[in-house]
Amino acid sequence: MKQLLVFVKKEFKQVFRDPRTLLIMFGLPIAQIVLFGFALTSEVKNIDILISDHSKDVVTTEIVSKIKATNYFIVHEKTMGDQEIEKTFKGGKIQCILIFPDGFNNELIHQGKSEVQIIADGTDPNTAKTMINYLTTILNEYQLQKFPSSALRYQIRTEPRMLFNEEDNGSMNYIPGVMALILMLVCTALTSVSIVKEKELGTMEILLVSPFRPVMVLVAKAVPYFILSLVNFTIILLLSVFLLHIDVRGSLLLLYAESALFILTCLSLGLLISNSTNAQQTALLISMMGMMLPTIIFTGFIFPLENMPWILRTVSNIVPSKWYFIIVKAVMLKGLGFRFVWKETLILIFMTVVLLSVALKKFKIRLQ
Amino acid sequence: MPEASILVRDLSKTYDKGSVLAVDKVSFEVKPGELFGLIGADGAGKSTIFRILTTVLLADSGTAHMAGFDVVRDYRKIRNLVGYMPGKFSLYQDLTVRENLEFFATVFGTTIDANMDLIKDIYDQIKPFSGRRAGKLSGGMKQKLALCCALIHKPAVLLLDEPTTGVDVVSRKEFWEMLKKLKAQGITIIVSTPYMDEAKLCERIALIQNGRIMSVDTPVNIIKSYPGKLFAAKSNDIYKLLKDFRAHPEIESCYAFGDYIHITLKDPSSSGLEVLNRIAMENNHSNVQIKEIKPGIEDSFILLMSQQKDLVQLTTTK
Numbered sequence: 001m002k003q004l005l006v007f008v009k010k011e012f013k014q015v016f017r018d019p020r021t022l023l024i025m026f027g028l029p030i031a032q033i034v035l036f037g038f039a040l041t042s043e044v045k046n047i048d049i050l051i052s053d054h055s056k057d058v059v060t061t062e063i064v065s066k067i068k069a070t071n072y073f074i075v076h077e078k079t080m081g082d083q084e085i086e087k088t089f090k091g092g093k094i095q096c097i098l099i100f101p102d103g104f105n106n107e108l109i110h111q112g113k114s115e116v117q118i119i120a121d122g123t124d125p126n127t128a129k130t131m132i133n134y135l136t137t138i139l140n141e142y143q144l145q146k147f148p149s150s151a152l153r154y155q156i157r158t159e160p161r162m163l164f165n166e167e168d169n170g171s172m173n174y175i176p177g178v179m180a181l182i183l184m185l186v187c188t189a190l191t192s193v194s195i196v197k198e199k200e201l202g203t204m205e206i207l208l209v210s211p212f213r214p215v216m217v218l219v220a221k222a223v224p225y226f227i228l229s230l231v232n233f234t235i236i237l238l239l240s241v242f243l244l245h246i247d248v249r250g251s252l253l254l255l256y257a258e259s260a261l262f263i264l265t266c267l268s269l270g271l272l273i274s275n276s277t278n279a280q281q282t283a284l285l286i287s288m289m290g291m292m293l294p295t296i297i298f299t300g301f302i303f304p305l306e307n308m309p310w311i312l313r314t315v316s317n318i319v320p321s322k323w324y325f326i327i328v329k330a331v332m333l334k335g336l337g338f339r340f341v342w343k344e345t346l347i348l349i350f351m352t353v354v355l356l357s358v359a360l361k362k363f364k365i366r367l368q
Numbered sequence: 369m370p371e372a373s374i375l376v377r378d379l380s381k382t383y384d385k386g387s388v389l390a391v392d393k394v395s396f397e398v399k400p401g402e403l404f405g406l407i408g409a410d411g412a413g414k415s416t417i418f419r420i421l422t423t424v425l426l427a428d429s430g431t432a433h434m435a436g437f438d439v440v441r442d443y444r445k446i447r448n449l450v451g452y453m454p455g456k457f458s459l460y461q462d463l464t465v466r467e468n469l470e471f472f473a474t475v476f477g478t479t480i481d482a483n484m485d486l487i488k489d490i491y492d493q494i495k496p497f498s499g500r501r502a503g504k505l506s507g508g509m510k511q512k513l514a515l516c517c518a519l520i521h522k523p524a525v526l527l528l529d530e531p532t533t534g535v536d537v538v539s540r541k542e543f544w545e546m547l548k549k550l551k552a553q554g555i556t557i558i559v560s561t562p563y564m565d566e567a568k569l570c571e572r573i574a575l576i577q578n579g580r581i582m583s584v585d586t587p588v589n590i591i592k593s594y595p596g597k598l599f600a601a602k603s604n605d606i607y608k609l610l611k612d613f614r615a616h617p618e619i620e621s622c623y624a625f626g627d628y629i630h631i632t633l634k635d636p637s638s639s640g641l642e643v644l645n646r647i648a649m650e651n652n653h654s655n656v657q658i659k660e661i662k663p664g665i666e667d668s669f670i671l672l673m674s675q676q677k678d679l680v681q682l683t684t685t686k
Contacts, residue, residue, distance in 0.1 A: 002474060003474055003477065006475070010460070010471050013463065014460070014463070201458065202454055203458050203459065205419075205424055205452075205454050206452065206458050206459075206517070209422045209423065209424060209447050210447060210475050211448045211476060211477055212476075366423070366424050366425060366426060367424045367425055
């Protein structure tokens with residue numbers, strides 16, 4: 001027991017003396033959270049819109065000022081003919097054009113209806129749809145406000161609400177995903193490198209020729225990285241709450257317990273990699289490069305898993321971060337209890353047991 | 369301290385699925401408390417033998433026992449009683465001298481203070497650097513630290529794989545002084561080295577080449593068993609002298625050795641000095657010095673090596 005304690009202490013010393021490990025451990029998570037939280041949001045803002053107003057009456061002026069009042073659009077005004085439309089889009093700056101025809105207000109008052117044209121750059125369909133949605137909403141609101149009586153007697157009005165994310169905070173979906181991604185990569189990479197390092201530097205040979213039980217090397221390696229990963233998780237959580245304003249709705253204890261379980265899964269994977277390789281480079285390559293892409297794709301926080309063909313969906317089932325992502329979303333964002341995530345928890349436990357037993361089986365009490 | 373002997377029988381080991389033969393039917397015995405040397409060039413198979421003895425590598429065939437324990441079956445017992453210093457510096461470079469010692473002491477279930485008497489002489493020399501990281505030590509200091517770590521648990525057997533390679537002459541001398549002191553404490557020591565001058569410092573040595581042991585005996589006996597006479601020669605153009613001797617039919621072997629050329633003759637009854645002087649004269653050498661000398665351990669080694677080469681050629685041509 002005392003041997004294990006000294007081993008763990010040694011491990012901590014080595015981590016804190018190695019700037020590269022520290023950078024991966026704490027620099028990477030902070031960079032990722034900030035990057036995903038701020039830069040990579042799915043919200044559409046600052047759209048360059050061109051308004052071609054052929055009518056220039058009271059109503060169109062009011063609508064334009066309403067569009068200007070939102071922070072979604074940067075309004076450019078220029079009255080132009082149809083033939084200029086394509087040229088404008090080809091210029092690349094304008095993403096959307098709103099055209100009021102001549103006599104817009106007149107028609108509205110005398111015929112009871114009037115038409116307005118929205119043309120969006122369809123090369124990015126998601127952004128185009130979002131822009132059209134914004135504009136339609138603004139026009140509808142204006143109409144209701146201006147002519148409440150003119151509304152039809154029978155009408156279905158939609159009242160959409162984004163539950164759990166009323167402000168349409170784009171970071172919300174990313175944070176659990178980034179948490180899963182960071183823990184998975186950092187945890188696995190550092191653990192895998194730490195054992196291979198002993199092999200590469202030859203210290204493993206000395207450790208083997210000692211009364212220290214070889215399996216205890218695995219334990220001694222896992223303990224420090226488990227603790228460090230929990231610290232890491234806390235940093236991510238604090239950043240999410242205070243920097244990106246995401247509330248933890250569910251039980252913090254449950255969130256920590258589930259995260260600890262997920263960290264164990266990643267540690268087991270890291271131990272397995274380190275027991276199967278002989279060079280730090282290989283271990284790092286497998287755990288960082290080899291796992292980065294599958295984790296990003298199959299966790300489901302960037303590309304919805306539901307849209308994938310069945311074969312890819314099946315593959316996603318063996319990626320631990322997918323299950324952790326589901327758990328974190330449920331507990332952190334929706335505030336659900338253990339009752340709702342027991343299935344995913346069980347899957348993670350199962351994965352950990354399998355990975356750990358294979359890692360132990362692959363651990364060699366001799367060289368080669 | 370328990371006295372521990374080592375017994376190796378017909379040990380063979382191949383690498384790369386049998387394509388590279390590293391150790392070829394090696395047998396030797398080390399008596400309890402003996403200082404035993406494995407002498408051979410790089411790649412002779414010394415490190416492989418060490419790794420089999422320290423239980424971290426499995427032999428293809430043959431048996432080995434350390435202090436009565438089988439290296440395969442009783443590996444755990446052996447791991448408790450040996451001290452091992454691998455050929456490559458294998459301590460934690462990012463830990464300090466003191467931290468390395470403390471770590472290995474604890475791993476071996478002991479403390480630095482409990483065994484201070486054993487390592488004191490060595491430790492005193494690295495003590496001024498105890499706060500320095502192991503990676504920043506000089507070669508000699510690293511070896512001393514590694515030896516301390518290997519000794520920290522009072523092992524019954526000490527295995528040192530090329531402990532003096534890459535170490536300066538003074539440190540090498542000090543190192544061997546220490547080994548003698550350790551031997552006096554009753555520790556059985558096997559040490560490997562590519563340096564012939566260190567062979568004389570062992571009680572008994574095994575000369576090893578291409579995975580085979582050519583001879584096991586005391587250094588004195590190995591030199592004594594040198595057949596025939598050995599001559600040393602020197603002239604103004606030593607390279608031409610070497611070539612001329614080699615080309616002559618009466619010369620058996622001829623090789624450069626420091627400032628001199630060492631020569632043996634095919635006919636042991638002939639007067640060697642006369643023959644050699646005649647050859648030198650015929651080839652117009654000036655300032656020729658030729659004398660008969662006592663063979664050293666290197667000469668024995670070179671002779672054994674050439675005999676083994678002949679043997680290999682003989683078996684392959686058959």
